[in-house]
Amino acid sequence: MLYTHNSRSRVLVLAGALLEQAELLLDRGVHPIRIADGFERACNVAVTHLESIADEIPFGKDDHEILLRTAKTSLGSKIVSKCHDLFAEMAVSAVLSVADLERRDVDFELIKIDGKVGGSLADSKLVYGVVVDKDFSHPQMPKEIRDVRMAILTCAFEPPKPKTKHKLDITSVEEYHKLQEYEKEKFEEMVKQVKDCGANLVICQWGFDDEANHLLLQNQLPAVRWVGGPEIELIAIATNGRIVPRFEELTPEKLGKAGVVREVSFGTTKDRMLVIEECANTRAVTVFVRGGNKMIIDEAKRSLHDAICVVRNLVRDNRIVYGGGAAEISCSLAVSKAADEISSIEQYAMRSFAAALDAIPLALAENSGLSPIETLAEVKSRQVTEGNTRLGIDCNLTGSNDMRTQHVFDPLISKRSQLYLATQLVKMVLKIDDVSTCNQLIFS
Incomplete structure (x- = not known):
């Protein structure tokens, strides 16, 4: 089971694409406030659509195989990848030890991550x-x-x-x-x-x-x-x-x-x-990390924190949307459809938001060695004709575009945050009227 844990990258890619689209609208004479309002409206449409297409995944104290696979994948590209089984087990056990599953709450104050130079990453352990x-x-x-x-x-x-x-x-x-x-x-x-x-x-x-x-x-x-x-x-x-x-x-x-x-x-x-x-x-736990030097320990602690956050997100809300750009393509189609029903000038900003959402599947296709435009056009067309919101970019070249089959997904809570963060960032930039630079004063 794969989990695409690159939230920071996705926020940056989406924010960059939104700013690019905003610049085109500004050149056409659309006021920045109207663009910002249109982007916010489109973001709300996208989030509502995400919640409508989300699936739930079951788990419990004794049945946490999905959480374990999720943590393993989030650690797969990190420095601790050679011990990702051990670190994934520690991350899941730490979260489940402090989690209140009835209230869906995880108290991070009860999880301490400590480290000591010496030994290897395999010597790391979870202390209850x-x-x-x-x-x-x-x-x-x-x-x-x-x-x-x-x-x-x-x-x-x-x-x-x-x-x-x-x-x-x-x-x-x-x-x-x-x-x-x-x-x-x-x-x-x-x-x-x-x-x-x-x-x-x-x-x-x-x-x-x-x-x-x-x-x-x-x-x-x-x-x-x-x-x-x-x-x-x-x-x-x-x-x-x-x-x-x-x-x-x-x-x-x-x-x-x-x-x-x-x-x-x-x-x-x-x-x-x-x-x-x-x-x-008994809920208080400490993850004790060992490593050959301080840099490895710091990187291992950061990687472990990422894995713990991933598991925490699924505990708080076990709804997921599918990765590989499938969620972004589906949201892009939903926002474009909503824009057609609006008579105000904000419809142009909403269409631009839909175009910006396509930047993530385009980047995934390009990084996978595929033809970006052709691949996106084909997947988007299939989503419309087949009504299947799980279709995304086949980055692993398995021959299937169904992300449920490939087990590639994102927690809904994470995907929702990405959309909100990118939109709020671009709105803040659009509301800047001018930038003043303080020139150096030369006194005679």
Whole structure:
């Protein structure tokens, strides 16, 4: 099953063709506002027609073969193509894990895509939980904790600062020992407050010094420090915990819950990361990408995001229209027919919109080595005579123009967005009266 995931290219091709048609109309004396209104009217006709010819594809939590094939095809032309089976499986599983199929909603906040240099793309995996690029604050702390109750803190493990603008002078050993004892008492009080509420792990947004770290180790309280704001929020969402700004506010109800937190090291390097799994909110997932260098990881993350968006679009609206230029040709015919029923000058703009829609099947035919004009004329004629809106350009030279047979399709939600985006862009350009350039001023 193929899926033509090149939305950006299609928007650009269509917008360029619309601007070209608009220029011809301007040369004939048609006012830009009338052109813009005509284009908008034609766009609405095209979108309405798309919805009338759309088909539905069935899928479910256990039946996601179509989603899997769709994700594979969207990854086929990317840098991850050699592992597209693995990445497609991760994309579909990630979306279905966080999707609410009854409401047809996908919460992207629950999907995190992270990466680490080292290994190969095949080492990438989907973690049902959160991956944090941190390690435990002390090397002697346990590398794995089970049945975790974590305190998520945005306050620092340090004694309160003196509320004065004056400096504090220590002039004797006794005073130094008093200050040291005061700090130790404060640290112990903080550790006790955390232990008393039932926590067995501390996630702290800020750092703490070696003395606090040593006390945490002595009290058998593992901790993670310098965890960033977005990561803290994601951990709180995943574990159903509350972010606590003050030690006094710690209660058992505000603790995050997870089945296991473990520290993962990579080969012989010193790189270590924390993996939080079996979270209270089981919908949170992290896609952990590996690669030989940063460029490959960044490209893999971008490709994976595209695949996730494709699957998300089908989850939100499982209606599809057929690709290979079939939808554009059908819309072009519908817009031309609607233009014939309008008596105002906007009919010229609508016909121009229909002509611009032909730019996409023309480009597909040309890129496939076919004769663009002849191929388009033949397919358009067959759509009219046979009444088959699934006929498009046979880019794979299979001998069939039926895109349902070739399994080439676009989500309706994506195709609709392409039409709206291209039309809105051209309308904005048409409403520009003039362009002023600021010449360089020469002062004598």
